[in-house]
Amino acid sequence: MPSKPKPAxxxxxxxxxxxxxxxxxxxxxxxxxxxxxxxxxxARVLRESGYDGLTTNKVxxxxxxxxxxxxxxxxxxxxxxxxxxxxxxEHQHGAFQRAxxxxxxxxxxxxxxxxLEVLAAQQDSDPELAFILMNQLPRVGExxxxxxxxxxxxxxxLHAFLVARRGDLPELDLAATTFLLTHAIxxxxxxxxxxxxxxxxxxxxxxxxxxxxxxxxxxxxxRT
Amino acid sequence: MPSKPKPAxxxxxxxxxxxxxxxxxxxxxxxxxxxxxxxxxxARVLRESGYDGLTTNKVxxxxxxxxxxxxxxxxxxxxxxxxxxxxxxEHQHGAFQRAxxxxxxxxxxxxxxxxLEVLAAQQDSDPELAFILMNQLPRVGExxxxxxxxxxxxxxxLHAFLVARRGDLPELDLAATTFLLTHAIxxxxxxxxxxxxxxxxxxxxxxxxxxxxxxxxxxxxxRT
DNA sequence: TCAATATGTGAACGTTTGCTCGCATCTGCT
DNA sequence: AGCAGATGCGAGCAAACGTTCACATATTGA
Numbered sequence: 087m088p089s090k091p092k093p094a095x096x097x098x099x100x101x102x103x104x105x106x107x108x109x110x111x112x113x114x115x116x117x118x119x120x121x122x123x124x125x126x127x128x129a130r131v132l133r134e135s136g137y138d139g140l141t142t143n144k145v146x147x148x149x150x151x152x153x154x155x156x157x158x159x160x161x162x163x164x165x166x167x168x169x170x171x172x173x174x175x176e177h178q179h180g181a182f183q184r185a186x187x188x189x190x191x192x193x194x195x196x197x198x199x200x201x202l203e204v205l206a207a208q209q210d211s212d213p214e215l216a217f218i219l220m221n222q223l224p225r226v227g228e229x230x231x232x233x234x235x236x237x238x239x240x241x242x243x244l245h246a247f248l249v250a251r252r253g254d255l256p257e258l259d260l261a262a263t264t265f266l267l268t269h270a271i272x273x274x275x276x277x278x279x280x281x282x283x284x285x286x287x288x289x290x291x292x293x294x295x296x297x298x299x300x301x302x303x304x305x306x307x308x309r310t
Numbered sequence: 311m312p313s314k315p316k317p318a319x320x321x322x323x324x325x326x327x328x329x330x331x332x333x334x335x336x337x338x339x340x341x342x343x344x345x346x347x348x349x350x351x352x353a354r355v356l357r358e359s360g361y362d363g364l365t366t367n368k369v370x371x372x373x374x375x376x377x378x379x380x381x382x383x384x385x386x387x388x389x390x391x392x393x394x395x396x397x398x399x400e401h402q403h404g405a406f407q408r409a410x411x412x413x414x415x416x417x418x419x420x421x422x423x424x425x426l427e428v429l430a431a432q433q434d435s436d437p438e439l440a441f442i443l444m445n446q447l448p449r450v451g452e453x454x455x456x457x458x459x460x461x462x463x464x465x466x467x468l469h470a471f472l473v474a475r476r477g478d479l480p481e482l483d484l485a486a487t488t489f490l491l492t493h494a495i496x497x498x499x500x501x502x503x504x505x506x507x508x509x510x511x512x513x514x515x516x517x518x519x520x521x522x523x524x525x526x527x528x529x530x531x532x533r534t
Numbered sequence: 535t536c537a538a539t540a541t542g543t544g545a546a547c548g549t550t551t552g553c554t555c556g557c558a559t560c561t562g563c564t
Numbered sequence: 565a566g567c568a569g570a571t572g573c574g575a576g577c578a579a580a581c582g583t584t585c586a587c588a589t590a591t592t593g594a
Contacts, residue, residue, distance in 0.1 A: 135450070136448045136449065136450045137448070138361075138362070138448045139448075139450075217449065218449075221445045221446075221449070222445070222446065222447075222448065222449065223446075224360045224361070224362050224446065225360070225441070225445075225446065225504070226360050234504075234505070237501075258518060258521075259514045259517065259518055261511070261514070262511065262514035262515045262517065262518040263518050265502075265505075265507070265511070265515050266498065266515055266518045266519055266522065269497070269498045269501040269502070269505075270494040270495065270497065270498040270519075271494065273493070273494065273497035273498070273501075274490065274493045274494040274497070277461075277493040277497075278489075278493070280449070280458070281458070281489075283489070287485070287486065287489070290483045290485070290486035291486045291489050291490055293483065293486065294482060294483055294486040294487050294490045295490055295494075297482075297526060298490065298522060298523075298525075298526040299522075301522075301525035301526045301530065302521065302522040302525045302526065306525070306530055
């Protein structure tokens with residue numbers, strides 16, 4: 087317990103330029119715990135209050151540490167969000183890539199099933215947070231670029247897969263197909279979780295999505 | 311010009327509960343002008359600074375009116391945003407519905423072309439604002455529900471169309487198809503505008519999207 | 535053992551921002 | 565013309581927020 091915290095002058099006005107990079111890395115184990123706690127708390131606060139309701143003090147309290155500690159590792163709230171976003175994206179990206187590798191030689195419909203399953207599972211794991219991270223962050227400045235970058239990462243393994251299986255696909259502009267799939271499907275799944283449809287409707291939508299993808303990605307007679 | 315603006319006491323603390331409904335309707339013509347100016351200014355500020363950078367004072371200045379006037383018609387910044395969102399949604403919804411009616415009896419691929427064109431044009435008309443309105447607003451509380459509601463509106467005419475043309479479509483769960491299309495395509499188009507791809511890539515993605523929709527919505531041999 | 539260093543604390547401050555209120559000005563109506 | 569109500573004004577307050585700093589405590593390493 088602090089004995090005499092003494093008034094303290096407090097000088098600085100308001101920089102407000104908010105850098106993004108972590109301030110310093112934790113060296114001791116307890117510091118790593120603190121940093122983890124801060125990220126978890128950030129996630130919790132984001133879920134509960136959205137990006138707008140995120141304040142450094144709230145995060146510190148939620149993490150059970152003091153604001154001072156927070157500022158020791160993160161230069162501001164955006165740095166917290168970015169760190170969380172990167173952690174999240176890393177996870178997603180890894181799982182997706184593994185799933186694709188796992189079905190690298192399976193028939194296309196089986197690939198579609200597998201990939202959809204993985205994506206659905208990801209959405210299920212923490213839908214609110216995922217939604218906030220993907221849709222509620224300000225797309226401006228450094229942060230906007232980072233978000234775009236983290237979204238684009240999904241497209242790398244997908245494009246590689248499509249190129250590798252080109253022979254089993256109809257004639258497609260693979261780059262365009264990659265863009266189409268990576269930018270249409272994740273938002274759809276997000277909305278699905280947010281809308282909280284009944285189990286049946288959920289199943290039905292998945293069914294239709296599967297139909298659509300199979301129709302698109304499977305060789306068939308040319309149509310009008 | 312006011313003669314003696316007199317210090318003014320200013321009592322109230324900070325309600326901060328921010329209601330959403332407009333405070334009162336303009337009765338005279340100049341008031342309607344003011345309200346319009348406020349909404350336009352809101353759009354401008356949103357485009358320039360994002361939702362986070364939106365402040366009532368900024369909006370008032372941008373609209374060329376005083377904050378006081380703003381608060382006469384809107385109880386807070388969220389009310390401004392909501393009003394703008396509703397105006398926007400109304401627009402989109404109308405254009406979409408008209409487009410569908412216009413091609414009510416055309417062959418499915420022609421319908422797809424027409425609808426895609428309308429959607430693309432909408433995205434083109436004010437991409438930044440559309441993006442902010444759809445993706446950057448806090449999805450919490452009353453506002454979240456309103457956003458969801460305004461998104462859902464697209465699905466009504468689409469579902470009606472699909473039901474009417476059921477005979478020309480493959481076997482589908484039309485409700486699920488509606489959900490699928492209304493929640494996958496608009497976000498895709500939004501990302502497309504944000505990513506600012508080259509003209510060729512843009513065309514290519516549209517081409518692939520069209521292929522996918524035709525393959526999905528057109529009768530064809532059953533596949534795996 | 536004990537200094538050097540890493541980590542943790544929280545009160546306080548300067549800004550920003552939402553919002554109101556006492557008035558001034560304008561419009562529509564009779 | 566003249567008045568009642570509608571509209572417009574904008575300085576200023578209070579709360580909220582980000583951020584810092586002087587200090588306390590824990591850990592490490594020699």
